[in-house]
Amino acid sequence: xxxxxRHSHAHDAHAPIEEHAHYxxxxxxxEQALRELLIENNVFTAAELQRQIEDVxxxxxxxxxxxxxxxxxxxxxKARLLADAKGAAAExxxxxxxxxxxxVVENTAxxxxxxxxxxxxxxxxxxxxxxxxxxxxxxxRSRAVIEPRAVLKEFGTELPADVEVRIVDSTADLRYMVLPxxxxxxxxxxxxxxxxxxxxxxxxxxxxxxxx
Amino acid sequence: xxxxxxAGARVRVRSETIPGHCRTPSYLRGKSGVVIEVHGEFRNPxxxxxxxxxxxxxxxxxxxxxxxxxxxxxxxxxGRDSIVADIYQHWLQAER
Numbered sequence: 001x002x003x004x005x006r007h008s009h010a011h012d013a014h015a016p017i018e019e020h021a022h023y024x025x026x027x028x029x030x031e032q033a034l035r036e037l038l039i040e041n042n043v044f045t046a047a048e049l050q051r052q053i054e055d056v057x058x059x060x061x062x063x064x065x066x067x068x069x070x071x072x073x074x075x076x077x078k079a080r081l082l083a084d085a086k087g088a089a090a091e092x093x094x095x096x097x098x099x100x101x102x103x104v105v106e107n108t109a110x111x112x113x114x115x116x117x118x119x120x121x122x123x124x125x126x127x128x129x130x131x132x133x134x135x136x137x138x139x140x141r142s143r144a145v146i147e148p149r150a151v152l153k154e155f156g157t158e159l160p161a162d163v164e165v166r167i168v169d170s171t172a173d174l175r176y177m178v179l180p181x182x183x184x185x186x187x188x189x190x191x192x193x194x195x196x197x198x199x200x201x202x203x204x205x206x207x208x209x210x211x212x
Numbered sequence: 213x214x215x216x217x218x219a220g221a222r223v224r225v226r227s228e229t230i231p232g233h234c235r236t237p238s239y240l241r242g243k244s245g246v247v248i249e250v251h252g253e254f255r256n257p258x259x260x261x262x263x264x265x266x267x268x269x270x271x272x273x274x275x276x277x278x279x280x281x282x283x284x285x286x287x288x289x290x291g292r293d294s295i296v297a298d299i300y301q302h303w304l305q306a307e308r
Contacts, residue, residue, distance in 0.1 A: 101251075113296075118237050145239065145295055149288055161290035172235050172272055172298035173254045 233261035
């Protein structure tokens with residue numbers, strides 16, 4: 001289930017005009033003014049901007065899931081992923097050439113990582129696409145470091161007290177993604193079937209991967 | 213700029229306030245932790261934000277802080293919980 005609990009706006013397919021209710025007109029005007037100025041001043045062209053938007057929108061958590069499933073079935077790939085995440089993603093044909101630095105952290109029986117960006121909303125877009133609304137929300141960004149276990153519980157994730165919950169605050173040049181623990185009972189599954197179990201929230205670390 | 217700290221080094225985040233763009237969160241300033249990884253060198257974002265080259269590059273460290281050291285008086289789990297953040301060298305000092 002998608003976890004959009006702070007997103008109070010109800011999505012009703014019959015009321016598409018409501019989709020624009022979030023955006024204040026002044027922020028739209030500001031975006032337009034800034035975009036036109038950047039294009040007029042040759043910082044980038046309209047075509048480059050369009051390509052960038054298309055690139056971001058073409059990425060989705062399925063790419064991260066593919067990387068995770070491959071790491072689960074190939075220990076040598078997993079070692080390369082943890083040492084050089086961009087190099088490992090590129091091995092699977094994922095274009096990360098122009099992406100920021102990326103680090104993948106592994107969740108185990110001892111340590112559970114959970115990713116946040118308290119300063120803004122840094123996110124491993126190259127492997128997960130556009131972040132969910134709650135990830136950018138000031139409430140998640142502050143509560144994740146102050147009361148992480150309460151936040152995890154709201155995502156249905158309760159961990160034993162002796163597991164180290166390690167909140168990773170992406171403060172600088174690196175983006176972080178979680179390699180979730182492979183659930184037991186999945187020994188007979190193919191790599192493709194494993195990838196289908198891996199969902200976005202587990203790669204942010206607010207959830208874990210479970211068998212269906 | 214060469215890296216002053218290695219994995220395992222105890223460090224303290226400088227307790228300073230600077231004007232303008234900064235990637236060291238205020239809730240970690242003055243807190244002590246342990247370097248768990250050296251990420252390499254990166255241009256200083258405090259300069260890059262103002263169209264300066266950001267040189268010399270600053271070593272960037274992954275620092276682990278015990279939850280109880282960041283938030284005295286708060287509990288989380290069985291006491292092992294932690295917060296990890298990436299901190300540039302010029303924000304760190306050696307902790308004895």
